[in-house]
Amino acid sequence: MSAVWRRSPVLVRVLVLQAAWALAGGQVRYSVPEEAKAGTVVGRLAQDLGLEAGEAEARRLRLVAQGRRASVEVSGASGALVVSSRLDREELCGKSAPCALRLEVLVERPLRVFHVELEVTDINDNAPIFPAARKNLSIAELSTMPGSRFPLEGASDADIGANAQLSYTLSPSEHFSLDLQRSQEYRESLFLVLTKSLDRETIPVHRLVLTATDGGRPSLTGTMELVISVLDANDNAPQFNQSVYKVQLLESTEDGTLVARVNATDPDLGSNSEVTYSATSFIPPSGRDVISINPNTGEILLTAALDFEEVNVFNFRIEARDKGTPSLSGHCKVLLELLDVNDNAPEVSVTSLSVPVPEDASVGTVVALLSVSDRDSGANGRVRCWVWPASPFGLEATFSGSYSLVLREALDRERVSEYEVEVRAEDGGAPPLRARRGVRVPVSDVNDNAPAFAQAVYKVLARENNAAGAELARLWARDPDEAGNGRVSYSVAEGGVGGGWRPASSYVSVDAESGRLWALQPLDFEELQVLQFEVRAVDAGEPPLCGNATVQLFVLDENDNAPALLPPAVVAKIRAVDADSGYNAWLRYELWEPRGKGPFRVGLYSGEVSTARALDEADGPRQRLVIVVRDHGEPARSATATLSVSLLEAAETALAAGAGSSSSRSAAGAESGSGAASAATNVWLVVAICAVSSLFLLAVVLYGASRWAPRAAVLSGPGPTTLVCASEVGSWSYSQRHSRSLCVADGAGKSDLMVFSPNFPPPPPGPAAKDTQPEPSALLDTGMKSKPLQF
Known part of the structure; x- marks a missing residue:
């Protein structure tokens, strides 16, 4: 304040004059600025009260206390009114203007009371003050529109007048501004105005500074922080x-x-x-x-x-x-x-199966269609397939995931009738998974096998005079085919090579199912010594196949005929020799011309030409005979001989008879002349015949006992077979060794008997029997090689 005082001497003088004027009116007035320093002279009170110098102390000039400290006092020495303590106008008077302090001054001796009015003038010593240093506001985003106003409580200034006249400023903001409204009574209304929509997510809190500035010189300011929290609105989706x-x-x-x-x-x-x-x-x-x-x-x-x-x-x-x-x-x-994880094994399925497969199916025939799949993907779903065992089938890929099971090799049902094929599959996973599918492939039969006999040639021995219906042998042909293709039926084939064989169906018959060979009638060695024929085995296939076996039936002679004298009936005898050996040299004679019931016949193996019946005039004077000689080779070879026979009249016959009588007499004379020699010869001949017969019977008995045949008349067995021939002339034995034949009389029906073992080639080995059948004892290997028996 002293500074103000010093700088304002004019103001002091004005105050003194006011005080003098006041005394003149009975009241002293002083004015002092607030905040004047202690000791500042407010006025010369003693002088203004009309006291002389030094009188103030004597008369005890003093202020009367009024309940509170006046912040001024009277100086005893000078009698001046001075500031004793801090003067604060705002404290003393608040907002009242002017701020006048009423003081009572007491002067004793004589006692007098004076009224002194002390006006405390305002200085700009108070800055504007807001009610709070911070004001919090909450404004909702979005829902609060621009232009919305929010009232603010302004600042207060303890000063008065221009020192208390405030102006406001707001820190820069694009969202807010201030609006200050003053009424006629100078009452202020301060508003915060929203100028732009708020976005809490952009600026959740706005911090602004509101500044109030008074009108003093120098001006003082006060601030308040505005904390504007933007209230959230649900304006953002997650x-x-x-x-x-x-x-x-x-x-x-x-x-x-x-x-x-x-x-x-x-x-x-x-x-x-x-x-x-x-x-x-x-x-x-x-x-x-x-x-x-x-x-x-x-x-x-x-x-x-x-x-x-x-x-x-x-x-x-x-x-x-x-x-x-x-x-x-x-x-x-x-x-x-x-x-993908390799958790699925391949799947193999048969989409089509064509079974059974014929055994004659061609290579490349499709047997089945297969589908192979794997539900996995990538390498886990790539599948490779193969067939086990590898033959006779294979796989061919048709398109992705499809395969054909095809025939790679020829089939043979008789070797393998059914195949169990396994199709295996493996995927490309790690580790790989596998699958397998079995396919049963039966092989159907085709009639590709003809019946085959166990022997190519059956040699059967049968005694003459056997009973009709007697079993001679049992033939068996094997056919490895099945069902009808393997069902064999047997039959006797008529005829023979060249058509010269005797019909066999009149002598023997074969059971169509069992192959048993039996005699239809008793056999007569004197009529039939050897019967060769073929037995045919035919299966029931389509087309049927057949196999043949040759049966050589040898009739064993029994002594069932007594000797008889016969007229000479042998007209001539044909002799032939074959340089071959064995079966190829075995000859037979056939009368080729004339055919039919002629008066002559030819011995089949002897070659003797004899009369078959009595001759008559119808036969004519001359007969021409054509005789064919054939061997038993394959193919058979033959030779032809022509014989001319002239028939004589009765007179010529008588002459021939006379000549014959002469011869007979001559022979009789010779016979009587040599009677003793003939008797001796006959005795030795009988002895020889008995010896040979005994040996033969003993051999037959021993063999029969060893083989135990159920019928003594039918003997059979493996090995070489004994041939019985009526005459060695032109016979097989004649071509092999030389022996002489002794004929008792001309024209005898049985001039000699020769037994030998022909050197036939063995039959080819046949396949194993499908059904084992016992072979009857129809074949006999006598093992005997005897010299010709001569009669």
């Missing part, structure tokens, strides 16, 4: 940090595995930012059973087993929804891709 989540899982992943964790944020506050998760829009719909999502954390968990082969991709959406009103939601897409 946002995921990824729009698409791609996840890959092995299909073998176990239940409960964490698939992924999604995260959505909401920049709003409170419940507006609280997010819950849910899964929607599953493609395929079965994904709803495969995954689940924690609604609070966004964790996606696996809830069921996966199968790549059923579904390899799951596509679904995750929705994040806040709890605002109204609630907002955000979405993201989850793509769950499954990785």
